[in-house]
Amino acid sequence: MTSIATTTTAFPPRAQRGQRLYFAYGSNLWMEQMARRCPSSYLVGRAVLPDYQWQINERGYANVVPRAGYAVHGLVYELDGDAGAGGTDEARLDRSEGVHTGAYSKEWRDVVLYEAAPALRLPTRAFADAGGATPMLREMLGEMLGETGGGAAASSLFTEQRPTRIERDVLVYLSSTYTMPSEPRNEYIDRMNRGIADAIAIGVPGDFFETVVRRFIPDRPPPALSPPQPYYYRPGRSRAQQQRR
Template sequence: MTGCLYFAYGSNLSLTQMAKRCPASFFHGRAVLPDYKWQINQRGFANIIPSPGNCVHGLVYWLSSSSDDEARLDRSEGVHRGCYSKVSLPMIVYPASDEMRTRRIVDRGGAVAVGNSRREKSGRMENNVLVYMSETYVQRGEPREEYIRRINAGIEDGVAMDIPKAFFENVVREYIPERSVPVSLLPQGSRVRSRSAVVEIRAREKEGRDGDEEYYSSDGYRYNSSTQPSRRSKSGGRWRDEVEDPQYDYQGRPLSTQRNNNYSSYYAPVIRTVSPDDDVEWYLKRSRRRSVL
């Protein structure tokens, strides 16, 4: 079987996420990449940078050339947008005693359930392991809020698959807190000045009643049909809510007034999830309001 080994060190440490992104992949084991350092870059995502004397721990998956998993991974990592580059690096790989399809591990109860009964083989040097890294975005940054949740899921699976817990505590926790605060727990009227700062939304919909629902936007305010105007439109088979905020844009800044056309425009993200396990969904909508001159 031809293919390649792929080294994951960020959110793809989560076997659940990896099974969704690359359903034909196999969990191969864990690995240690020497002379590199783990970081969150200015884009808000995990990256590795050369750093003699340091090392990065991660998980290794087998991507078969007979599947489209590598192409799917390219898309999810934003290779065509220049977010990451693909490189081959040497590292020490500790293969699992039984290579198992990632999807099967998830179906059997996840990394914690499988990891308790798994034994790994002795480490060996692999010279050509696929790694996604950015050589452009190498400055230290802050993680995006939705990314914190995914990294924490990856940490849990990584520890279950024998990545040393000390690596996460001493390196990753410098950037990633254990959990982030849901917007629903923020004081009423508080404003979040980041498009990515909403991480947990509970949306309630009543079928057949247009706009009769409650949700939170990124500025920390709760909206419903009685407090804010909203319109519903269907795009791509999914409902979108166009909400007007008469005071601030998505970054918490006062809306600018365009006197030439008597309108102000802004983009307001709204997240909708129907259960805690669903992925966070962002909708960027353009709204217009009549300015008061």
């Protein structure tokens, strides 16, 4: 069982608008997969879903089930658009998660949100273009060191305490039908290990994966990937400009 911070600020329910916050706890922790599935998505930060337990269910994929006193750690992304529009991130994610086949259902839950530092609130496609969260952070750290001539400003990117709050009505895909703990599919192990690496780089506690997720997902090096298609992310551009290739 993993503890969570209790000093939070409760905010009113999130206003309905074109963007949706989504809590990822499975293979969508992998930035490259998230960028493919939801090309307009942005990283918001990491979060904790209280009173749920992480599992691999009988379908061979990650799931969360209600369990008082437990917690699930993951990443929060901002998705573009409403589910009713066929070309939006949310609609694409519905298809990827098998909502219409009954694999998962869409639920809205409150999470404890730890916002990422402003420099890290980037398109997921930017992380994918860099080869993952770790290479992106190394590149950013190197640039900051070059600009400042010292490590203090650069290290603050990782050590600065970010605001923590209760974020309401965050989208979570879960199954209340397939809830029996089981073994992961072989290909899913590789995707999860890539997602674990990205999540830890962003700040999700490594001990959550070691004590909870590793009961299901063995730690093994994923096979090499072909180079991703370039996204050409450039700092300082607007979101609309970032999405033009």
